[in-house]
Amino acid sequence: MKITHDKKSRGRPAKSGRDTAQTKAALINSGVEHFTEFGFASSGLDKILKKVSVPKGSFYYYFANKEDFGLAVISHYDGYFSRKLAIHLNNETLSAEQRLLSFVEDAKSGIEKYQYRRGCLVGNLEQEVSVLPPSHRDKLSQVMQGWQRKVASNIKLINSTTSQQESESLAEFFWIGWEGAVSRCKLVKSIQPIDLFIGHFLQLIRK
């Protein structure tokens, strides 16, 4: 997706039976779908708009510019993913280790559902960060730090001898490896890399 040459033609949106908020939400969802599958560079704005039948001239009615749209897409994905993480990691009916594994199983289902084509939106955009607007770098870092805090708390629950500093470091290690594992799933068309990753990660934190 080219991000230069923003032509700010703020035309009225076409009538589609959806209200403004619904169309904006549909555009964000289409952005999430495209960015998780193709990343930023391969996702044309035309394809994102076409998926939800929004004419190009209406785009700037919903978003100030493409940077604003990108940030909204990242925020939306973060909201969805953070809720998913919280549901599993705060599930008091499970042991601490089972909570992490429960999140992993959920994520694996999502990857299988889309035939190993979709990855992690944050991992995809991280890879391409040098061609994204500078605001995206800060936003992606903040999102990653939020996910890391959640996993750091879980690591301390799994192994109470882990110091705060060590749990934060291990949580960073978790997300570094996680993004690598999700990417490898695409290559081998299998969730085996995630199983391998989580197996060794648990060996490390159980020590």
Next chain:
Amino acid sequence: MKITHDKKSRGRPAKSGRDTAQTKAALINSGVEHFTEFGFASSGLDKILKKVSVPKGSFYYYFANKEDFGLAVISHYDGYFSRKLAIHLNNETLSAEQRLLSFVEDAKSGIEKYQYRRGCLVGNLEQEVSVLPPSHRDKLSQVMQGWQRKVASNIKLINSTTSQQESESLAEFFWIGWEGAVSRCKLVKSIQPIDLFIGHFLQLIRK
């Protein structure tokens, strides 16, 4: 880079003072540079050709098609990277662990040299594999398996109690995490993710 619509205009190459082999090598080097920095989708063939002053009409004099070019670029990068790995991992003046750390220091220097813009060509293409020609998936898998074999041997040297199967699994874990760490370096513009990754990885294999 679009890979469809291969227009096979096998024009004679323009006179540039380079012979055919030199021009072909220059094109491959340009491909490596672009793919390590931008990945496949953001690297236009025009930019790759322009970097080495080869007119578009001459491209098919050097390569059967863009798929052939992509495979040549991956092979070249594999050759370069495998030699780098072998130099460090076979350095008998160092302990087994120091050999791995020596490779890591070398890789960190490369990442810093290009201001955290360049990643790993294999990691970049893995992320985008669903939009690449099918032959690229097999090629990238083979390359990764070669790197894994080298690291598996090193892991057995570091910890002789590791079984063959366990060393292969840990080597796969290494490269999964490595690609994640290289990608994270781009985001945070620092080599800190690699230091954090290798620190915890060594904790795991020293057990």
